[in-house]
Amino acid sequence: MIGLNRLKGEGSPSTLFAAFLYFDFSFMVWTMLGPLATEITDSFASYGFLLTASEIAKLLSVPILSGALLRILLGFLVGKIGAKKTALGAQAIVIFTLFYVVLFGEHISYDELLFVGIGLGFAGASFAVALPQAGQWYPPRLQGVVLGIAAIGNMGVVLGFLFAPKIAEIWGWQAVFLVAAVLSLFVFILYALMAKDAPEEVYTPRPKRISDYIRLLKDKDTWWFNLFYAVSFGAFVGFAMYMKVYLMAMYFDEMEVFGEEVLKEENIHVVAGYFAAFCIMAGALLRPVGGAISDKIGGIRSLYIFLSSVAILIFINAYIALSFWFAIIVMFLIMANLGMANGAIFQLVPQRFSKDIGIMTGIIGASGALGGVAILEVLGASTLMFGDYTIGFMLIAISVLIAIFGVSLVKRRWRTTWGIKSGGII
Template identity: 65%
Template sequence: MKFGDLKKEGHWPTLFAAFLYFDFSFMMWTMLGPLATEINESLTSRGFTMNDDQMATLLAVPVLAGAILRLVLGIFVDKFGPKKTALVSQVIVIATLFYGYLAAESITYDQLLFVALGLGFAGASFAVALPQAGQWYPPRLQGTVLGIAGAGNIGVVIDFLFAPKIAEIWGWPSVFLVGGVLSFIVLIAYMFMAKDAPSSVYKANPKKLGDYMKLMRDRDTWWFNLFYAVSFGGFIGFANYMKVYLMNTYQADMSAFGLNVMDESNVKVIAGYFGALCIFAGALLRPVGGAVADKMGGIKSLYVFYGSIVILALISAFVTLPFWAAIVVMFLIMANLGMANGSVFQLVPQRFGKDIGVMTGLIGMAGGLGGTALIKTFGWSQGAFDGYAAGFVIFAVMTMIALSGISLVKTRWRTTWGAVSGARI
């Protein structure tokens, strides 16, 4: 398939608009992660310091809200159309960003939680952008189209690259201002470029609450929820908590890496850069995981990826690593999590091909819930034990449970739906 085919069929302005919408939404969704330490310092200067649990809660709220709102916006897409749903959602996110900027000088922790809740609408963009792009194109182009629209995951990398530097130069509230202005520009571009597919191109098949309830009674739904809660939950959880983890653990070790960083604000920027490097691995390698699963089967590939994650997480828990080695380990953890995401979604369409829309919403929500649990677990670990060993151990145990689940279902899957799927599982 050539990319020129996308111009001959479908509606490329909508595809581009969906990509922009998802990319910038993902940036806004994860904005608090690279700003967490700066925000906490601002609160401290006014007499309130977030403890580890409060910090984790602040970072977890957008992830949790985004997970739940994916189902809500998915239903709205069916009822009102993706464009109207996207426009309303974007307006809420933009209003939240400007509120965060205007209230920053005297903002309280409760107000920050309100901002975090509003940013959850950005995380739910997945349930809008992908269907809108996919509705315009025939089945043979769906993989490419959804891959382009879904490449917005790279937005979290952009956050970690630029947000700490903007905060260093102009102060952390300016990141909300820049985000709000850019999101408004994207809103205008989206308004003129994006169109809902006409009935001659796409025949709507609205999802009902009963459709979700029916699939929730299928045991395989729960297995896929577990697998994606570990892989995507691990990715988005670590992505949001990455800077806090690096600052709490390795701030004093930066000079040992040869950076000779004296200014604390520079340390935050450097932590953002290394965090972006690790997150980039997970975002970039997701399609690679899908390709590996196509070649060797989704089950075998998940054995490899999950097994690697268990080993790497236990190394992080029990081995005192210098800064450079910790970055290597986190890079590999994120890479394997990203590839595991691709592997899970190599299996899902084979098992639930007729219900892929509903399953995407359910599994996406499970991934967000997994990310919320990881962030809260790591916040608890730091607060209770002044370190992250317990958090890594718990994550390793959850990954081992997922591995055990694969062992329990693999024979049944391969001898039932897998035998007629026409692909390696």
């Protein structure tokens, strides 16, 4: 991995691994309704409850929205009680939520699933814990690669798309929650044994007050970072959650030939999950690459490259009638560039807000998750109102262009103010 050899002799490898593991499985749990969306829809249909496109989007949005708001809370708790205690408390709530579905899943209602989504939001809020915990151990010059490695936990969503549809096909979608509950309990134990909060000689905690939130929210750079991350991470998580629904809707017939038995629709669910995982994997794996590239050439220049590529690719997807394989290639490249853009943003954040990294990770992470909610709603509304995804993709591409314009507005000021004394390349 790019930049990995630079970490030798630095920081706490066990904590970095624990943060990655905790975030990886948390991200899998947070987004697990995405790979199960079509199975849950079919299950409800068998009982005569037909979910509309809007209701599916709402179901997928709840854990994302919950995770967005809880990131702020957990970011605050990191400063108050430490990252490790915060992580263990949040993980305990997630485990309880998963076992609830295991116990009552066969008779669970749509409204109950929405409440389950709120509980899964605690897994999504792990972002505000894992990244500061890893970053506290390392100097500014290594923040891009360190936070990229910790945040490669985005790979968890790939695991969900790879395995959840197959488990659901064999044992039912509720069984996926049992597997997730057992794995989450295992990760809880490993994290408790391996993770350590940084000692004072490495990082001096500064517990935050409500006034600190107000102070940071008055800083215009906070809102610029919120915009950039709402676009980059929002598009990543939104596309990831909706990917299987999108592929099933647009390319069902073309995927059918990949099924083990072409007459069994369950196999198409699995095939769609595999292709979705392939695309999402690009963004998850390349996030630390984006951070490492930003350490070399600067986060601003990196954002220009990655976001411009995303805008072009989304316009292609919106206006050119793509074959299945071409669509997969385009979505793969979109997710890859979004992942690297996420890494580039968090190469810049610790340099600008080094003394407030915990709380800022929560605030910016929340904006990213809210961006994901917006993406889901846009895609759901697009197909409901216009019958396809063209308008939805066009609106997303426009939001990326707005972010690029925003980068051009701040780059000079950033480079001539805090960038001079940040300790890294911006």
